[in-house]
């Protein structure tokens with residue numbers, strides 16, 4: 176009896192110690208240390224998962240999700256949280272964002288959560304900084320820089336858009352995001368790795384679940400979104416690795432694609448690029464081109480369908496361009512592209528509302544004071560372009576698709592100052608101009624030759640970018656006359 180009470184007492188004692196230890200851990204989790212100053216307000220959520228599940232909950236409309244709205248009301252434009260185990264300061268403050276962009280490699284450096292690194296590779300472009308980063312950007316500019324865009328890609332994009340729209344017009348309907356993604360992927364798979372449509376479409380299947388992985392919880396077992404993503408990435412990497420190996424073993428054979436240049440670089444012996452990086456780099460470019468623009472254009476098509484007055488103004492601009500042509504030419508010139516003022520305004524509105532980038536991540540290299548708070552060394556900062564672009568103090572009536580807001584010269588510079596869909600500073604998006612051209616050529620060819628009818632789908636949700644849970648299906652119809 177006595178020994179029973181003793182062991183019962185020890186068990187109770189142990190339970191108290193464990194409970195105390197757990198409480199201590201929870202307290203430490205919820206009250207992270209800050210050496211100087213004070214942390215921004217906010218909650219670190221539950222141990223291990225933080226506030227990840229709240230963060231991933233979509234809004235059932237174009238509006239900013241509740242995760243941001245509630246914290247904006249409670250804490251203001253700068254708040255702390257924990258996402259997938261990382262302490263993060265979320266910035267919805269345009270001034271703070273501009274400051275962070277300018278501090279790349281000084282107070283902050285590019286850093287992405289393990290989930291993103293698992294998807295894009297631990298040594299992807301976002302991993303490098305300083306001179307290696309500069310070198311990689313200049314390497315990408317061989318394909319996406321202004322000379323290549325104007326002299327090579329421009330005409331190719333027009334050809335690809337013309338061919339695809341004509342093919343879509345023979346179908347009862349198309350799902351916009353998927354059709355645009357296929358169009359861009361086919362073009363880019365040819366340019367980057369020399370794949371024709373058959374091989375390219377097989378390769379793209381590996382990307383299908385990929386994009387969701389960027390905003391999924393990193394649970395790696397069969398059946399989870401994250402598992403599907405990583406499997407897709409592995410298959411993709413194997414295809415690219417085998418291709419690179421084959422190309423390296425036959426360097427004398429030229430294919431007229433970007434991989435030729437990668438092979439030259441790897442064989443040059445400068446050592447700046449290695450094979451592992453080359454594979455991740457090409458995969459990221461393949462992904463970056465089609466996933467981003469297809470999402471933006473799907474939102475763009477929905478917004479245009481809902482705003483026929485914008486379509487009318489687009490038609491006016493593009494028909495005027497056709498009328499001005501005196502030589503019976505059919506292709507768009509670079510000068511014509513540069514003259515598409517209203518189209519540029521429409522493009523701005525599409526990227527402002529769609530917010531394709533889920534968030535821009537940086538890591539504080541030291542304790543950084545901002546707006547009366549401290550971002551401790553080692554913490555992440557997540558810049559949310561969406562929260563800026565949908566802020567009614569910066570963009571009047573922000574959920575309204577209004578290309579004319581960009582017309583007023585007196586307001587334009589303020590709008591542009593706060594416009595950050597492509598990031599900023601030394602990491603400004605490599606594909607920003609490519610994206611704008613692709614959208615302009617698409618809109619030109621569409622409104623001058625076709626009209627369209629909504630068939631099904633089109634309901635939207637927003638995580639940060641806008642998504643269509645049941646797709647968005649439209650019929651493309653040739654215009655008469």
Ligand code: HEM
Pocket residue numbers: 285300301312315319460463464465467468471526530531532535536595596597598599601602603604605606607609610
């Ligand atoms: C609507 C289309 C697009 C949007 C909204 C977009 C957005 C962004 C953003 C916000 C960043 C900054 C990331 C950071 O600072 O950490 C970025 C970087 C980047 N983007 Fe895009 N992007 C788009 C299209 C493209 C395309 C078509 C390409 C293909 C070439 C591309 C390639 C890249 C690359 C390589 C970087 C990394 C730049 C660096 O770290 O220096 N993007 N993009």
